Amino acid sequence: MTAQHSVTLNVNGTAHDCEVEARMTLADCLREKLDLTGTHLGCEHGVCGACTVIVDGAAVRSCLMFAVQAQGVQITTVEGLADGDTLSDLQQAFHDNFALQCGFCTPGFLTTAESVLAENPSPTRAEVQSAISGNICRCTGYVPIIDAILDTAKRRREGGQ
Amino acid sequence: MSASTPYIGRSVKRLEDRRFLTGTGRYIDDIKLPDMAVMAIYRSPHAHARINAIDLTAAKAVPGVIDAFCAADIDMDLPEIPLRLAPFDGFERFLQRPIADDKVRYVGEPVAVVIASDRYIAEDALDLIEVDFAPLPAVTQVDQAAAGDTLVHEDAGENMATRYTVGRGDADDAFRRAAYTRRERFTTNRHGAVPMETRGLIAEFNPDTPLLRLHGATKVNFFNRRHLAAAFDLPEAAVELIETDVGGGFGARGELYPEDYLVPIASRRIGRPVKWIEDRRENLTATNHSRDIVCDLEIATTDEGRILGMRATVQGDMGAYIRTNGGVVASKAAQFLPGPYRVPAFSCDVQFLVTNKTPVGTFRGPGRFEANFCRERMLDMVAADLNIDPAELRLRNLMEPADLPYRIGELVPGDVNATFDRGNYPSALNQLLDEVGYADWKDRQGTIIDGRAYGLGIACFIESSAAGPPETARITVAADGAIEIRTGASSVGQGTETGMAQICADYLSVDIDRIGVLHGSTTLVPTGGGTFHSRNTVMAGNAVRMAAETLQARSIELAALRWNTDASGLEYRDGAVHQNDAAASVLSLVELAAFAQSRGTDEALAADAAFDNEGKLSYSYGAHAALVAIDVATGVVEVEKYVLTEEIGRALNPAMVQGQAIGGLVQGLGGTFLDHMVYDEDGQLLTGSFADYLLPTSTDLPDITAIALEESPSEFNPMGFKGAGEGGIVAVAAAVGNAVTHALNAHNIQINDLPITPDRLRAALRAVGA
Numbered sequence A: 001m002t003a004q005h006s007v008t009l010n011v012n013g014t015a016h017d018c019e020v021e022a023r024m025t026l027a028d029c030l031r032e033k034l035d036l037t038g039t040h041l042g043c044e045h046g047v048c049g050a051c052t053v054i055v056d057g058a059a060v061r062s063c064l065m066f067a068v069q070a071q072g073v074q075i076t077t078v079e080g081l082a083d084g085d086t087l088s089d090l091q092q093a094f095h096d097n098f099a100l101q102c103g104f105c106t107p108g109f110l111t112t113a114e115s116v117l118a119e120n121p122s123p124t125r126a127e128v129q130s131a132i133s134g135n136i137c138r139c140t141g142y143v144p145i146i147d148a149i150l151d152t153a154k155r156r157r158e159g160g161q
Numbered sequence B: 001m002s003a004s005t006p007y008i009g010r011s012v013k014r015l016e017d018r019r020f021l022t023g024t025g026r027y028i029d030d031i032k033l034p035d036m037a038v039m040a041i042y043r044s045p046h047a048h049a050r051i052n053a054i055d056l057t058a059a060k061a062v063p064g065v066i067d068a069f070c071a072a073d074i075d076m077d078l079p080e081i082p083l084r085l086a087p088f089d090g091f092e093r094f095l096q097r098p099i100a101d102d103k104v105r106y107v108g109e110p111v112a113v114v115i116a117s118d119r120y121i122a123e124d125a126l127d128l129i130e131v132d133f134a135p136l137p138a139v140t141q142v143d144q145a146a147a148g149d150t151l152v153h154e155d156a157g158e159n160m161a162t163r164y165t166v167g168r169g170d171a172d173d174a175f176r177r178a179a180y181t182r183r184e185r186f187t188t189n190r191h192g193a194v195p196m197e198t199r200g201l202i203a204e205f206n207p208d209t210p211l212l213r214l215h216g217a218t219k220v221n222f223f224n225r226r227h228l229a230a231a232f233d234l235p236e237a238a239v240e241l242i243e244t245d246v247g248g249g250f251g252a253r254g255e256l257y258p259e260d261y262l263v264p265i266a267s268r269r270i271g272r273p274v275k276w277i278e279d280r281r282e283n284l285t286a287t288n289h290s291r292d293i294v295c296d297l298e299i300a301t302t303d304e305g306r307i308l309g310m311r312a313t314v315q316g317d318m319g320a321y322i323r324t325n326g327g328v329v330a331s332k333a334a335q336f337l338p339g340p341y342r343v344p345a346f347s348c349d350v351q352f353l354v355t356n357k358t359p360v361g362t363f364r365g366p367g368r369f370e371a372n373f374c375r376e377r378m379l380d381m382v383a384a385d386l387n388i389d390p391a392e393l394r395l396r397n398l399m400e401p402a403d404l405p406y407r408i409g410e411l412v413p414g415d416v417n418a419t420f421d422r423g424n425y426p427s428a429l430n431q432l433l434d435e436v437g438y439a440d441w442k443d444r445q446g447t448i449i450d451g452r453a454y455g456l457g458i459a460c461f462i463e464s465s466a467a468g469p470p471e472t473a474r475i476t477v478a479a480d481g482a483i484e485i486r487t488g489a490s491s492v493g494q495g496t497e498t499g500m501a502q503i504c505a506d507y508l509s510v511d512i513d514r515i516g517v518l519h520g521s522t523t524l525v526p527t528g529g530g531t532f533h534s535r536n537t538v539m540a541g542n543a544v545r546m547a548a549e550t551l552q553a554r555s556i557e558l559a560a561l562r563w564n565t566d567a568s569g570l571e572y573r574d575g576a577v578h579q580n581d582a583a584a585s586v587l588s589l590v591e592l593a594a595f596a597q598s599r600g601t602d603e604a605l606a607a608d609a610a611f612d613n614e615g616k617l618s619y620s621y622g623a624h625a626a627l628v629a630i631d632v633a634t635g636v637v638e639v640e641k642y643v644l645t646e647e648i649g650r651a652l653n654p655a656m657v658q659g660q661a662i663g664g665l666v667q668g669l670g671g672t673f674l675d676h677m678v679y680d681e682d683g684q685l686l687t688g689s690f691a692d693y694l695l696p697t698s699t700d701l702p703d704i705t706a707i708a709l710e711e712s713p714s715e716f717n718p719m720g721f722k723g724a725g726e727g728g729i730v731a732v733a734a735a736v737g738n739a740v741t742h743a744l745n746a747h748n749i750q751i752n753d754l755p756i757t758p759d760r761l762r763a764a765l766r767a768v769g770a
Ligand code: FES
Pocket: A040, A041, A042, A043, A044, A045, A046, A047, A048, A049, A050, A051, A052, A061, A062, A063, A064
């Protein structure tokens, strides 16, 4: 088939060497080659946000990026958010606020929220709503997701982070 | 029952969250089996066409392609996808087979299958399949279908899959006597469940064993197993349906679809496991659509607005085939048209019309969403015509507690016993009116502030839950103290595991952390009813309760044996059996489990139960209010505030109930403003991606208050539960439609058609010079 390319992906602090076709998306590479199946595919055309990962600090739709473009960048996926067995504060806030039902959209919301909070540690409710407006959740009606993100921001500020 | 009830009624955190939060859930596409191949489906690009020839040669030649096949290559009789619900006479002429042979009837119908080593290659090969189609005219509207100039299924001789009339009382007489009558046509837009995870399946077919194992099943696994076994001529025991984590169901996922047959056929052909994952474009044409009802509704009242009768014609656009959900959508739309009101006379002509569109199935609140929209819009028109306040008109007509229970009559053929159980409908409305400050609103309807017109709309609903076959549960205590619940119910993401564990923990008086819940798969329990119609908490919940009660009795039996004493002096409490002897002896569940095990391999501390509500349904009911602000210049509607009340009998987990209400409500806003499967006159779906098919996002949210009422516990199960999954969605279009009409009352614009879009509103405003 099509020519294979070598690429080294730095994912959650670990380097992985992969052989991929030029057309393989980063999402498919994470899921199929690295077995990091926490990154989900809801549309594969850049609208739903389920596939969001953090690339050098920015939220990126891994269905719209090729694996070969990821050479040399730092990628964080949902699998990289918890500290061992301890949920991150954001994950814990999602749990505490009932911010997930089926959980399919959750990885994309978590990664999006992390990059939002890194950029703006004190978002207003409206800013959170707008920041996650590119992620679709069919179950929760968004309200508890917004609450969870605002809770996390507040706790981080209070924690002096 | 246990002494204390520390879990039921509390917002216990969900047991299933951790795996979803850490990316370690196991959804169907996360599963990889050794030697697994991947299949992709060539789907019809035409709405209606004859197939002259299919050429798979080029596709098969692609390196990495293992096999390709079409109907002609399949060496078994192609089964018909069965009717599971509302199987009315006449439908048998319109059933679908898994793959088209001589003719295609909707865009997206399977025509050929490619199996390859990976999905990229499979999709490359799809592009090389050549099909010679002879296009036919497409039937895309119910009126066109009824005219019958083009037949979707020639052998049936008509496009009317079935038609019947239901009613109660003498409707024609009511209309003759009425001081006031009105007639309107309402349409609800075709849209669908659109869960975030598309459908997917993995089949492992081993003809030698024989074994068909299908991963990715959900919802009604035992029904599906029975039919798959028959289709593949296997004993039921040789078919295993395995449930994985599921990214949302909402009615559409887990029904039998063409792919439930095609993936096993593919696996059988190549002797390897085969995976199929639907992409989003496929999902929007291949997974059941819903709604799509045209309703001509007439109402007759006294001059004080007391309803004397209703007459209606309900036309359901069924799409190209009748699938598993049969006539649910239109039949329920008809049944729920009179709603929670005293409507002494009612008559409804119900028509099921076949068109060249994706087949229809259920979506959360099937038929109810549609019926509430039509009726509640009509009531507001009556109120305006008779100059009665809309809330007052409703209070005049709502059934009172003294009217209940009420046998509604045979409003679905064969459903002769349907009975609204006890409740207090006016109370649910009055609490809504208080919460939303209705009294202050009467004079503010239509107020314009800064170019935005304000309106408040209300709507009432009633909604059945928990129908269908019995549900099963088995509870086992392991010698290490772990407690396992197995149930035939499925989880589609709504928190089933948590809810079942709460009930079990209370009825066994144990810590919830000890409890694990396994559900759905046919390998876990001998039989099960499944998950639909808001039934898990009621059906599976009561099965778990009964199993726990039986397990208490079993514990006492074992303790009596162990102590060599009479069981009558023993008592189960706090997770152990107690003896009122001098030593106050205690045997914990752990000790009893170990004791049971020591007695022999067949012994266990376990109990089975099945709960059957014998068709006695509990009805959830309530009311919705929407406050909208409309930008008159652009036609953009903002829902500023939304309040709903919903009587659910008893809340198992208030936070999860709230999640159902808010999630349902936001889906309902989508169905009211956004979600729309738009077809052109050739039957092409114009909204085949998320760029065109719009879903609600986080910026579309009103300020929401969802109040779960627990004033009227169900009489039909000892825990008092009623379904809580659909009350959030069923009256959204109704309340919003009324709010928009009130906001624009200066222009006398009536909302009769969904969705409500800026361009439609602007067109209506332009037409009146606004
Ligand atoms: S899967 Fe990437 S945005 Fe939807």
